[in-house]
Amino acid sequence: MNGLKLGAFALLSALTMAGFTGCSDDSPSTAKTAVRSPAPAGPGARTGVSVTGAEIRVPTTPDVTAGYLTITNTGPADTLTGVSTSAAAVVEMHRMVMNGNSMTMKAMENVEVPANSTVRFAKGEMHLMLMKPKALKVGQEAGLTLHFTTAGDITVPAKIVPVTGAAP
Numbered sequence: 001m002n003g004l005k006l007g008a009f010a011l012l013s014a015l016t017m018a019g020f021t022g023c024s025d026d027s028p029s030t031a032k033t034a035v036r037s038p039a040p041a042g043p044g045a046r047t048g049v050s051v052t053g054a055e056i057r058v059p060t061t062p063d064v065t066a067g068y069l070t071i072t073n074t075g076p077a078d079t080l081t082g083v084s085t086s087a088a089a090v091v092e093m094h095r096m097v098m099n100g101n102s103m104t105m106k107a108m109e110n111v112e113v114p115a116n117s118t119v120r121f122a123k124g125e126m127h128l129m130l131m132k133p134k135a136l137k138v139g140q141e142a143g144l145t146l147h148f149t150t151a152g153d154i155t156v157p158a159k160i161v162p163v164t165g166a167a168p
């Protein structure tokens, strides 16, 4: 348990130092276009929930890696009750919380997705923690399945992306 936590903190520190910004900022415009266009087929279409920009950082330890995505909801309020993948043993939903002068991570059981809202799992905010990830390689894809109370299960392909954005 301690090992996992340390691994997670080390990873987040590395991500913070690398100064990630751009990766998930490219997707919102695409996401907006996608949900504006006539009712996309597939899960979630009925309720207006869509998931875009899913990424998983290539694991640098066998213990944990981070995942990011954007949920766009053009319909009524929904609740994300969990995420699963075949690419890791467990997926946790975390939130960064300031605790005095230090950032800590808090696991969430549920994430509310208000009506007509965008909910982002992005660096430095809410994020997914994939525990015991498989040996994923940059350029591969892994499916992430999001479980919603109303929209049901929505599965999206997540790109495996470099931790630093560029080879050292």
Ligand SMILES: [Cu+2]
Pocket: 008, 094, 095, 105, 127, 128, 129
């Ligand atoms: Cu975390």
